[in-house]
Amino acid sequence: MRVVNRSLRWEIEDQMKLHGYNVNQLAELTGINPGNLSSALNGISRSLTINQLDALGKVFGKVPGWLYELYIEECISEERLSRPRLVPYLVRCAEVGRNDCIDAVVSKILDNPKNVKVIFDAAEKLFHKGKQKESERFYEIVVENVKDSFSEMLAMSHYRLFMVTQGTDAEKNWEAVIRFDPFRNRLPESYCLDALFQLARACYSLKKWNEVEEYAGEMVELSMIQCGDREVTPKRHPVYYYGMGLLYRGAVLERQGLYEQSKKYIRSYADLEWFEPLDASGQKDVEQFKIWGKANLYTLEMLTGNESMVNEYADYLESLNRLNDIVAGLIAIVKSANTYGFNVDHVLLRFSGSIARFDLFNHDPILSDRHLQYRYHKAIYEFNKERYESGVKETLLCISLCLDMKRYEDLARCVSLFAKHRKYASEEQVQCYESITLWAD
Structure with a gap:
């Protein structure tokens, strides 16, 4: 048996002695078959799976990732690479934050270009488990190492990266579009x-x-x-x-x-x-x-400008009872009120509970944009009604949203709107504006 295997076995046996467990007791505590556990510890036959190692670590009171640096040799030897062991191992390394072990594996296996499939398989496992952020690093490794530009694996990695990086940051979203676009027809x-x-x-x-x-x-x-x-x-x-x-x-x-x-x-x-x-x-x-x-x-x-349809539209939005439909509808209603000069205070009061929940849209690019557009048109509406304090409040919220989302064209419009009505702002609102813009600089 290799020295590192003896080291892995030695660490486990040392913990068994420390806790006073024999093989049968440890097997019962971990749910591992006693024969399999005995064979693994004696180096006779099959090695431990990563889940079994986790089970042992849990019984011994160890943190997740215990002995992972020694487990690499269970997956890789000079003679072979065990995909059935290596993929779950990489997934667990990503989940528990053992990036050092991931680095060690990548440096060992990527001398052979075929082994990039192992990295891709680990990425897919993470992605489908809902660990999209953890999968991102593996997809990037695939993109860096696959040289065939028409490879489906390469196209899928670009697609997954595009999905993973979508958020409310407009700059990053556009960069992701540009990066993925050439691969859309190769999936x-x-x-x-x-x-x-x-x-x-x-x-x-x-x-x-x-x-x-x-x-x-x-x-x-x-x-x-x-x-x-x-x-x-x-x-x-x-x-x-x-x-x-x-x-x-x-x-x-x-x-x-x-x-x-x-x-x-x-x-x-x-x-x-x-x-x-x-x-x-x-x-x-x-x-x-x-x-x-x-x-x-x-x-x-x-x-x-069909003002006669406002209440009917509001009734319909209320019947849908969907927050994303309500924000879209209110944008149209308030924007129309600004353009054609009619009053929609009763509609805004009716949906005040929904409006208070628009902050929930802070993770979705389309819904975040709708929230921003609603606040912008609402600010103009408040100014048109000569409710200046409320108008300035909405404008400051718009500016904050623009900065968070890196929407600089919208930011310019909002700053201009504030400048136009700055004389109506309270001292506190001016200080808020200056602190926001100072932070942006």
């Missing part, structure tokens, strides 16, 4: 639709309208191709991606002020019963698009 077919959707969603939050339209168009086309292909299994039913493609194209037209053209897309995705084949999940998506279609038609009524 396994089952991932292509969701990749397009995520790219469109990211660019929508960044107001990159040309890119949104491009990805949305690809999504519509590909969803029609995949709808009858039983061998391709996207994350969601193809009708979802078809509808989202239409929704994003309609949203771009809305942002350009092309409301009548936008309505055509809204009416299209609000009526997707014809899409075949539809299973239960697809039918549920069709019903959801009906709801979104109705809400977005109300939005266009607001944006064209």
